[in-house]
Amino acid sequence: MALSDFTSWFDQPLSKLYYNEDHESWRHMYRRFVDKEIAPNLDDWEDQGIFPRELYPKAAQLGVLQMGYPEEYGGVPDTDHFFSIISAQEQARSGGGGVNSSLITHTIGMPPIVNLGTEEMKAKIIPGIVSGEKIxxxxxxxxxxxxxxxxxxxxxxxxxxxxxxxxxxxxxxxxxxxxxxxxxxxxxxxxxxxxxxxxxxxxxxxxxxxxxxxxxxxxxxxxxxxxxxxxxxxxxxxxxxxxxxSIIVGNFNAERLGLAAMANALAMVCMDESVAWARERKTFGKRLIDHQVIRHKFVEMAKRISATQAFIEKTAWQMENESMPITELSMVKLMAAETMEFCAREAVQVFGGSGFMHGNKVERIYREVRVYAIGGGSEEIMRELAAKQMAF
Ligand SMILES: Cc1cc2nc3c(=O)[nH]c(=O)nc-3n(C[C@H](O)[C@H](O)[C@H](O)COP(=O)(O)OP(=O)(O)OC[C@H]3O[C@@H](n4cnc5c(N)ncnc54)[C@H](O)[C@@H]3O)c2cc1C
Structure with a gap:
């Protein structure tokens, strides 16, 4: 990841340490899906308080709902956690996490059934989920x-x-x-x-x-x-x-990685949006970004986002290659929510009054911060879980 000549976090090439060509093409496909089906509608859906159920079969057509499910039931097995990180990033680019959270509830509801359900149960449930007909x-x-x-x-x-x-x-x-x-x-x-x-x-x-x-x-x-x-x-x-x-506790692991990836990607959106604004907006005869206090905010955002992303990817690698990194998962979920909180605060501040206005991506993300700090295991519980694992 190179931050010189920064334009957007989402233009950064994927690290060859963790990602291959399949991940790269998934990124392009998912981006097209989000740009076509979600981003143009997100403001309306947020105002209406729901998105159309038809989005599920549309997501299924692309392969979003099939990942990690057995082939005999219509799934695509053997997809690693790096696909989920990319999906979270592309969803976040649209400017909010609400659609994603509902669209992928099968990723928390289904693993116990896939791993421990009877064959009858799997045959009855999985095909409808991966085709987007059932939720x-x-x-x-x-x-x-x-x-x-x-x-x-x-x-x-x-x-x-x-x-x-x-x-x-x-x-x-x-x-x-x-x-x-x-x-x-x-x-x-x-x-x-x-x-x-x-x-x-x-x-x-x-x-x-x-x-x-x-x-x-x-x-x-x-x-x-x-x-x-x-x-x-x-x-x-x-x-x-x-x-x-123990099934419930095990189920939290992938959920926590996904929440961390989403929170950090929303932090990236906050930085992208506020940098673009600061390059245009002028106060006291110069651009906002030419004020030292403002550009230092971006360095602080970039520092925290980079560190969090590195921790997310390292933790995902451990999930794929080592025993389940419970301590790291607790800490990375916590860290990502804190990074998001910091970046949302600073981004709204850089926007000034416009950051407080409905329809601005950073205003929406600011309102979403707490769910990433509470849902799927709160900050306090994540700290205590890490402490217990580290056997202090
Ligand atoms: C939008 C949204 C979607 C959600 N989706 C789902 C879902 O799909 N399925 C599902 O099952 N749940 C879901 N949740 C629930 C979420 O996982 C819980 O809110 C979360 O686990 C915290 O539980 P609680 O809200 O009951 O808070 P409580 O457990 O009552 O805790 C309240 C506060 O006290 C703190 N606290 C609790 N115990 C301790 C302690 N021992 N030491 C220090 N501090 C402590 C907590 O950290 C928290 O800050 C969702 C929540 C939200 C907001």
Whole structure:
């Protein structure tokens, strides 16, 4: 990555250390998709509070939804984490993360099914997801808390061939329109050893969802879910009963890398946008960028973005080649959210009043910062997880 003669982060060549020609062509294809289907509509979708469901089959046509899924069910296996980093960057270029968060909820909802589901379950679910006809979501967080997963309260009581599920889930992405939910439930006693994962279908009697309004990510579908005596067949158990906690914890790894890649890419957008503005805008007889205080802001942004990107890519390499780097994943997610927070703040500042105005990319990204610092494991939880792993 060379930062001399800076124009845009997104013009930088991909590092040959990690990326090959397949990644390069994926970058071009994904960019065309985002430029055609998402970027021109993002402002409208954010104002409307949703994006059209037709985007899923369109994404599937390109191959976005198939990555990492078995070939026999219509997927494209053996795609590494560097494809996901590129996808996050290209999505971020459009100027917000809301569409991406809903469009790819299958990347958090489906891995437990792909890895531990029965063949019947996989054959029933995966083809619809990878073709974009069906939507998958992950439901862990509850109104009583998301950080302490081991304390979750939604119950699934075995009665003959069914579980009877009662409880509720909170802040669930794709919550109002997902067809299949991967739901964490309590099948046993208190604590982590009493948790299981169940596949629950949208049309199960007793299931309802209500949409939630948010600070940012307006175009993303976020909902509260309610389970009232939902009768779920025992065949819908994912993995073994009372062994769900370790599946949930393992599922966080790829999610955290994806959130880090997205947060840092949104930081890149903040820098791109504010540099372009500072090259045009004049105050006190010269361009903003000719004021030392302003151009030093960009050096500080570039420093943090470069360091975060290097950490993201190194962590992705470890995920591919070594044992799961839990400590690094916790720290890189934390670091990326902090980089995004810093860059969004400075970018809005460089824009002045215009940065506070609706429709400006940096205004939207500023409102999205906190979800990257909270969702998928908050800053405090990431620090503590890293500390525990490092065995201080
Ligand atoms: C837009 C959005 C989309 C989301 N999508 C999904 C989804 O699809 N599926 C899903 O399951 N969840 C989803 N979440 C939930 C998200 O993962 C949780 O919000 C997150 O894990 C934190 O849980 P909580 O909000 O209940 O906060 P709490 O757990 O109540 O924590 C509140 C605050 O206290 C801090 N805290 C908690 N415990 C400690 C401690 N021991 N020491 C120090 N500080 C502590 C936390 O860091 C946080 O800052 C989403 C959230 C948002 C905002």
């Amino acid at each position: 998958s979501a992950l439901a862990i967080t509850e109104p009583s808390g998301g950080s302490d997963v081991a304390a979750l309260q939604t119950t699934a009581k075995r009665e003959g061939d069914h579980y009877i599920v009662n409880g509720s889930k909170m802040f669930i992405t794709s919550g109002t329109r997902a067809d299949f939910f991967t739901v964490a439930v309590r099948t046993g006693g208190l604590g982590r050893s009493g948790i299981s994962l169940l596949l629950i279908e949208k049309d199960t009697p007793g299931f309802t969802a209500t949409s939630l309004k948010k600070m940012g990510w307006h175009s993303s579908d976020t909902a509260a879910l309610y389970f009232n005596d939902c009768k779920v067949p025992v065949e819908n158990l994912i993995g073994k009963e009372n062994e769900g906690f």
